[in-house]
Amino acid sequence: MKKIFIPIIAGLLISAASGGNVAVAQQDAACELSREKFAEISGAQNDLAPDSTGRIREELRVRKSLLREVVDCATKELSSLKSDFEKIKSGSQEARALQAQFSPWFSETLNYYALQKSAINDLGLQGSKDFARNVHAWRGGNFRPTSKTILQFAVWAQNQEFVQIAQNRLNQVKRAIDVFGLGINEEIREGSRAAEIELQKALALNRQAKEIIRTYGDSDEAGKATKYSLEFLASTYQKILELAEKINKAIVR
Amino acid sequence: MDLFKTLQQFKNIEPDKGFTRRSRNLILNRGNTFSANISRVLFGSLETGAAVALVGLLMLIILGGASHIKILEPLQITAIDPSSIRAEAEAIDIQIQLTGLNYEESAVSESTLPSAEPRSSAAAAPVAEENEKEALSIDEALKILAE
Numbered sequence: 001m002k003k004i005f006i007p008i009i010a011g012l013l014i015s016a017a018s019g020g021n022v023a024v025a026q027q028d029a030a031c032e033l034s035r036e037k038f039a040e041i042s043g044a045q046n047d048l049a050p051d052s053t054g055r056i057r058e059e060l061r062v063r064k065s066l067l068r069e070v071v072d073c074a075t076k077e078l079s080s081l082k083s084d085f086e087k088i089k090s091g092s093q094e095a096r097a098l099q100a101q102f103s104p105w106f107s108e109t110l111n112y113y114a115l116q117k118s119a120i121n122d123l124g125l126q127g128s129k130d131f132a133r134n135v136h137a138w139r140g141g142n143f144r145p146t147s148k149t150i151l152q153f154a155v156w157a158q159n160q161e162f163v164q165i166a167q168n169r170l171n172q173v174k175r176a177i178d179v180f181g182l183g184i185n186e187e188i189r190e191g192s193r194a195a196e197i198e199l200q201k202a203l204a205l206n207r208q209a210k211e212i213i214r215t216y217g218d219s220d221e222a223g224k225a226t227k228y229s230l231e232f233l234a235s236t237y238q239k240i241l242e243l244a245e246k247i248n249k250a251i252v253r
Numbered sequence: 254m255d256l257f258k259t260l261q262q263f264k265n266i267e268p269d270k271g272f273t274r275r276s277r278n279l280i281l282n283r284g285n286t287f288s289a290n291i292s293r294v295l296f297g298s299l300e301t302g303a304a305v306a307l308v309g310l311l312m313l314i315i316l317g318g319a320s321h322i323k324i325l326e327p328l329q330i331t332a333i334d335p336s337s338i339r340a341e342a343e344a345i346d347i348q349i350q351l352t353g354l355n356y357e358e359s360a361v362s363e364s365t366l367p368s369a370e371p372r373s374s375a376a377a378a379p380v381a382e383e384n385e386k387e388a389l390s391i392d393e394a395l396k397i398l399a400e
Contacts, residue, residue, distance in 0.1 A: 032388050033388055033389040033390070033391070033393075033394045034387075034388055034389070035387060035388075035389055038389065038394065038397050038398075041397070041398075063398060066394070066398060067398060070391055070394045070395060070398065073391050073394075074391050077391060128398065129398065129399050129400070130399075132395045132396075132398035132399040133395075133399035135395055136392060136395035136396055136399060139391070139392060139395070140392075155352055158348070159348065159352075162344065162345055162348055165341055166341070166345075169332070169338065169341060172329075172331075172332035173332050173333055175329065175332065176329035176330075176332045176333050179329045180329065223352075226352065227349070227352055227353065230345060230348055230349045230352060231349060233345050234342065234345045234346060234349060237338065237341060237342035237345060238342070240338055241335060241338050241339065241342065243333075244333040244334070244335050244338055245335065247333045248333060248335070
């Protein structure tokens with residue numbers, strides 16, 4: 001399970017850190033937005049007199065061509081994110097519900113890019129600049145935060161397996177206490193209570209993270225809640241381990 | 254002569270009718286009696302077995318108490334086996350590290366984005382030369398196209 005998840009998270013991370021050079025490096029050769037290509041804009045500006053029609057036409061041609069390339073790259077970036085997202089297979093019903101919630105965003109975003117690309121042909125020089133500004137703003141307000149939330153979701157979904165295993169383990173230990181008739185041992189009873197408290201803290205933070213993700217809240221907050229939830233899960237195991245040692249000693253006695 | 258006549262009369266000797274009927278019934282019912290005996294033996298064995306099992310169970314309850322029935326122990330001992338608990342705990346630790354690394358990488362990717370703002374100072378020249386070889390991100394490209 002973990003082996004499947006790690007590359008998915010890595011993939012999502014690369015996409016979620018979108019805008020970063022890492023993301024660009026992961027795109028195929030056709031999607032490489034080299035600085036040289038963008039230098040063609042200033043080249044077109046310098047070739048002819050500033051007010052000449054030829055210069056405007058050439059600059060517009062270069063800008064439109066670059067805009068098409070950028071929108072194609074954005075579409076590929078989204079497709080890659082979608083592919084990683086679809087690989088998330090969680091046994092948790094809550095995770096599946098969240099996955100279903102995020103799923104339509106991919107097709108909506110793909111439609112948005114398709115629509116934008118179809119509008120490039122009709123742009124004028126100023127229109128092409130406004131177009132780039134609008135797409136940039138849209139990505140800042142929609143794509144980047146949503147892809148970050150989806151990254152948080154991937155991490156959260158992976159953790160559900162660990163949460164479930166920890167819950168099962170504590171239940172098994174509690175059953176063992178009953179079977180061996182150790183419920184009367186004060187030390188063991190106290191140890192069991194301490195492990196339960198840690199687990200409840202982990203579960204509360206896990207629910208909090210899920211709620212932030214579900215409501216597209218602050219992804220940093222979701223990340224913190226997820227991380228602390230795991231830390232409480234680790235301390236639950238510490239308590240379970242101490243408890244198991246006490247039980248083993250009591251059985252031997 | 255008398256002896257000869259007597260011997261000839263032996264041919265007419267017949268068994269008693271009641272004896273014949275009883276004998277026939279005994280011979281014909283021989284198979285049924287055999288299966289009835291098998292059932293009786295089997296039932297007897299089951300009775301004995303059940304009695305022995307009940308006595309054993311009673312002894313377990315009397316001597317050790319119901320909670321110490323040995324058949325339940327292996328499952329419970331696995332649950333409190335420190336090595337398996339430790340293995341699960343280590344998996345959580347690895348997950349914490351992975352999650353931490355993910356956030357760090359994400360933060361670094363965002364904080365090290367090259368600025369798309371134009372550089373005017375002379376010191377920026379070598380950096381600009383280096384950046385010319387690098388690829389632009391989608392958002393950087395859009396920023397340049399918006400200018």
